[in-house]
Amino acid sequence: MAFSFTEENYIKAIYKLGEMHHDAISTNDIAAKLATRAATVTDMLKRLSDKKLITYQRYHGVKLTEKGRKTALAVIRKHRLWEVFLVEKLKFRWDEVHDIAEQLEHIHSDELIRKLDQFLGKPKFDPHGDPIPDEKGVMRLSSSTRLSDANKKGRYILTGVIDHSTLFLRYLSDLKLKLGDELEVQAINEYDQSYKVMINKKHPEFLSKQVVTNILVQAIK
Amino acid sequence: MAFSFTEENYIKAIYKLGEMHHDAISTNDIAAKLATRAATVTDMLKRLSDKKLITYQRYHGVKLTEKGRKTALAVIRKHRLWEVFLVEKLKFRWDEVHDIAEQLEHIHSDELIRKLDQFLGKPKFDPHGDPIPDEKGVMRLSSSTRLSDANKKGRYILTGVIDHSTLFLRYLSDLKLKLGDELEVQAINEYDQSYKVMINKKHPEFLSKQVVTNILVQAIK
DNA sequence: ATATTTTTTTAGGCTAATCTAAATTTTAAA
DNA sequence: TTTAAAATTTAGATTAGCCTAAAAAAATAT
Ligand SMILES: [Mn+2]
Ligand SMILES: [Mn+2]
Ligand SMILES: [Mn+2]
Ligand SMILES: [Mn+2]
Numbered sequence: 001m002a003f004s005f006t007e008e009n010y011i012k013a014i015y016k017l018g019e020m021h022h023d024a025i026s027t028n029d030i031a032a033k034l035a036t037r038a039a040t041v042t043d044m045l046k047r048l049s050d051k052k053l054i055t056y057q058r059y060h061g062v063k064l065t066e067k068g069r070k071t072a073l074a075v076i077r078k079h080r081l082w083e084v085f086l087v088e089k090l091k092f093r094w095d096e097v098h099d100i101a102e103q104l105e106h107i108h109s110d111e112l113i114r115k116l117d118q119f120l121g122k123p124k125f126d127p128h129g130d131p132i133p134d135e136k137g138v139m140r141l142s143s144s145t146r147l148s149d150a151n152k153k154g155r156y157i158l159t160g161v162i163d164h165s166t167l168f169l170r171y172l173s174d175l176k177l178k179l180g181d182e183l184e185v186q187a188i189n190e191y192d193q194s195y196k197v198m199i200n201k202k203h204p205e206f207l208s209k210q211v212v213t214n215i216l217v218q219a220i221k
Numbered sequence: 222m223a224f225s226f227t228e229e230n231y232i233k234a235i236y237k238l239g240e241m242h243h244d245a246i247s248t249n250d251i252a253a254k255l256a257t258r259a260a261t262v263t264d265m266l267k268r269l270s271d272k273k274l275i276t277y278q279r280y281h282g283v284k285l286t287e288k289g290r291k292t293a294l295a296v297i298r299k300h301r302l303w304e305v306f307l308v309e310k311l312k313f314r315w316d317e318v319h320d321i322a323e324q325l326e327h328i329h330s331d332e333l334i335r336k337l338d339q340f341l342g343k344p345k346f347d348p349h350g351d352p353i354p355d356e357k358g359v360m361r362l363s364s365s366t367r368l369s370d371a372n373k374k375g376r377y378i379l380t381g382v383i384d385h386s387t388l389f390l391r392y393l394s395d396l397k398l399k400l401g402d403e404l405e406v407q408a409i410n411e412y413d414q415s416y417k418v419m420i421n422k423k424h425p426e427f428l429s430k431q432v433v434t435n436i437l438v439q440a441i442k
Numbered sequence: 443a444t445a446t447t448t449t450t451t452t453a454g455g456c457t458a459a460t461c462t463a464a465a466t467t468t469t470a471a472a
Numbered sequence: 473t474t475t476a477a478a479a480t481t482t483a484g485a486t487t488a489g490c491c492t493a494a495a496a497a498a499a500t501a502t
Contacts, residue, residue, distance in 0.1 A: 006489065027450055040490055042451055047488085059450060059497060089310075090336040100330050107324045115311040227459065248480055261460055263481055268458085280467060280480060 003051075005106045008075050009034065010044050011053055014064055015072030024061030073137035079105035080126035080133075081116055087127040088120065094127040094178075095169035128169075129160025129179050129216060144216035147183070148193065148209065156183045160216035168214060175205055183217060224272075226327045229296050230255065231265050232274055235285055236293030245282030294358035300326035301347035301354075302337055308348040309341065315348040315399075316390035349390075350381025350400050350437060365437035368404070369414065369430065377404045381437035389435060396426055404438060 003011070013033045017025045027045070031038045049056040053068035064072060082104040086097040114135070117123075124140075125131055133139035144159040158181045161169065172178070177199055186204070187196040193209040207215075224232070234254045238246045248266070252259045270277040274289035285293060303325040307318040335356070338344075345361075346352055354360035365380040379402045382390065393399070398420055405419040414430040428436075 004488080028448090036489095037491065038450060039452080039492080043489075086333075090333070090340050092332075092336065096332075100328070100333055103328045103330075107321070109321050109324070111313075111317075112307075112311070112321055115313065119311050225458080249478090257459095258461065259480060260462080260482080264459075 002108055003053075003071065006044070007048065007051075007053070008071070008106055010041075010048060011064070011068055011072045012075050014054065014062060015069065015076070018064060024063055026061050030062075070137045073133040073139065075105050076139075077133040077135075077137075078107070078113055080130055081113060081120065081123070083126045083128070084120050084123045084132075085116060088123075093169075093173065095166040095173070097127065098164060125160075125179075127179070128164055129158075142216065144218050146213050147185075147195065147207075147215050147217045148213040150185070150217060150219060151188065153185045153188070155220040156185065156217035157181070157220060158183055158215060159218050161214060162216065163214040171211075172215075175199065176203070182220070223329055224274075224292065227265070228269065228272075228274070229292070229327055231262075231269060232285070232289055232293045233296050235275065235283060236290065236297070239285060245284050247282050251283075291358045294354040294360060296326050297360075298354040298356075298358075299328070299334055301351055302334060302341060302344070304347045304349070305341050305344045305353075306337060309344075314390075314394065316387040316394065318348065319385060346381075346400075348400070349385055350379075363437065365439050367434050368406075368416070368428075368436050368438045369434040371406070371438060371440060372409065374406045374409070376441040377406065377438035378402070378441060379404055379436060380439050382435060383437065384435040389432075392432075393436070396420065397424070403441070 010030065013030055014025050017029050017033060021029075027038050027041045030045075031041045034041070045054065045056050045062055048054045048062075048068070052065055053071060054062045054064055056062045079101045082101045083097045086092040086100060087094055092100075117135075123132060129142075129144070131139050131142060142160065146162065147156065150156065158177060158179055160179070161172070177183075182200050184198040184201070185195055186198055189195070193212070195207045195212050196204060197207055198204050231251070234251055235246050238250050238254060242250075248259050248262045251266075252262045255262070266275065266277050266283055269275045269283075269289070273286055274292060275283045275285055277283045300322045303322045304318045307313040307321060308315055313321075338356075344353060350363075350365070352360050352363060363381065367383065368377065371377065379398060379400055381400070382393070398404075403421050405422070406416055407419055407425070408417040410416070414433070416428045416433050417425060418428055419425050
């Protein structure tokens with residue numbers, strides 16, 4: 001019932017790929033996500049199948065079993081709780097925590113996570129606005145949309161990001177933009193889909209199409 | 222410059238064995254400490270020697286190099302800081318933290334440890350009274366002695382333990398005895414070297430020879 | 443419907459870390 | 473000082489996780 005570092009990473013990758021497609025996941029997609037080779041993935045899929053974490057049919061991709069889904073969500077829960085710890089308690093910036101959490105998410109101790117969750121005040125979201133699954137593996141789905149999908153003037157709250165790269169997160173920080181801040185869309189450029197927004201009723205900024213497709217918001221009222 | 226989980230455990234084991242003997246460490250001692258086989262140890266010693274962490278002569282044991290000593294102390298520093306975190310912040314008991322710290326000590330991030338140290342208020346001792354090496358790998362040596370070595374009536378402060386087993390630590394907790402508490406030795410039994418002590422001026426207890434050799438104290442005045 | 447391209451699997455090999463059994467060296471005993 | 477015992481190393485295998493190259497299957501284009 002305890003899996004290796006590597007096995008957990010495969011399960012997490014398969015879960016995340018399944019969040020988008022939701023049909024069976026291909027060997028090549030997993031290889032791309034984990035920066036490894038298709039042959040290596042095939043080897044591992046056999047092992048994960050033996051352990052009943054996935055259902056696997058040669059040449060036809062994989063799906064997580066219920067056991068696999070639970071395992072993935074437990075790892076994601078740990079990752080996100082540790083990220084909260086790193087930002088809230090140790091004062092890391094939100095663009096610095098992912099790689100450390102990639103290591104911490106593989107520490108095995110249910111009691112540790114129970115107590116960490118308690119210590120952090122049972123947070124519901126991580127520093128990037130991603131929801132934290134509960135002990136049972138239940139994760140409420142986000143009611144946020146990409147700002148590019150809102151596609152309408154008005155006021156919004158920044159609730160999350162799609163792109164988690166350091167470069168993007170730093171860019172947002174440089175704009176003095178953080179989770180919970182207000183974005184008022186004042187104009188949308190029809191030619192290139194760039195947005196003119198007012199941040200926290202203070203400073204106006206231009207956000208490119210690429211930027212507005214990578215931030216999640218909720219409309220105010 | 223970053224070593225594997227396994228390599229770090231070997232280096233730590235060699236360091237700890239060196240703390241007692243301080244002549245060259247034998248293959249068999251390392252095998253015993255790590256619950257592995259002598260042949261396995263020999264294999265690893267060659268690898269550690271290649272990496273300049275130890276000096277190794279066939280059939281004549283090993284010693285840590287300066288690089289090896291630094292590596293060991295860095296791992297010990299991480300272990301002890303995490304133990305402080307688990308007890309002080311997450312409210313684990315002192316007998317519950319070792320196994321979790323065994324995992325956490327292998328997380329690689331200098332910045333994480335710097336910030337954790339800061340967060341904990343730069344503690345000098347772990348929950349078992351063991352000193353925490355600083356960033357440079359400097360660890361002040363304990364001025365404490367085993368209560369059995371004091372061997373004299375009088376008042377003492379409990380400053381640490383030799384045996385770190387759950388069983389022993391639980392036993393001390395059951396006696397309402399924790400670090401910093403006062404022990405007044407009222408009588409020493411000449412026959413079996415058991416001690417009659419008063420704990421915190423409140424309740425008298427009998428401590429066996431095995432117990433008094435496993436606790437560290439400092440005499441008061 | 444057949445040929446070409448893409449995807450996936452198999453075959454065979456590598457390294458780190460482990461093991462058991464056998465050989466060798468050192469140490470201790472007679 | 474020879475011999476027996478103990479410690480250590482070598483030899484040979486195993487497993488997890490990874491790789492490249494070749495074969496096979498599936499998807500796509502003609
Ligand atoms: Mn992350
Ligand atoms: Mn995150
Ligand atoms: Mn410990
Ligand atoms: Mn300790």
